[in-house]
Amino acid sequence: MTPIxxxxxxWMKAVLLLGxxxxxxxxxxxxxxxxxxxxxxxFFGFTITVPLLPLILVLINITKRLSQYSIQARLVWLxxxxxxxxxxxxxxxxxxxxxxEFETFFNHLIFFMAGVLPVAVFTNxxxxxxxxxxxx
Numbered sequence: 610m611t612p613i614x615x616x617x618x619x620w621m622k623a624v625l626l627l628g629x630x631x632x633x634x635x636x637x638x639x640x641x642x643x644x645x646x647x648x649x650x651x652f653f654g655f656t657i658t659v660p661l662l663p664l665i666l667v668l669i670n671i672t673k674r675l676s677q678y679s680i681q682a683r684l685v686w687l688x689x690x691x692x693x694x695x696x697x698x699x700x701x702x703x704x705x706x707x708x709x710e711f712e713t714f715f716n717h718l719i720f721f722m723a724g725v726l727p728v729a730v731f732t733n734x735x736x737x738x739x740x741x742x743x744x745x
Contacts, residue, residue, distance in 0.1 A: 616666040622729040624654040
């Protein structure tokens with residue numbers, strides 16, 4: 610498994626799970642505007658977060674070099690780095706757009722992303738194990 614494929618899988622699963630989790634929350638709350646925002650987050654999430662793909666690749670390569678740690682510890686480091694990366698990215702997008710109406714929405718996205726990223730890394734653990742084992 611190549612690092613770019615692993616990075617793409619983590620990125621795609623994170624955006625997909627984010628759209629699903631925001632959508633389910635909006636459905637449970639019976640909020641039509643929230644459902645619309647969830648659909649927008651799902652469809653535009655892929656285009657808005659494309660610049661994160663090379664950064665995710667860099668983070669995977671960094672954790673690949675942490676050979677003194679066990680594979681589970683590398684997965685924890687990768688998850689932490691990804692949460693910080695997405696948090697800073699969403700804050701940057703929020704500052705660039707500077708639309709006060711979307712501030713609550715971006716805060717919800719940051720909250721959901723902190724829960725979605727560990728799931729995205731966990732579901733890709735087999736690919737990450739292969740990648741880390743090939744590095745030994």
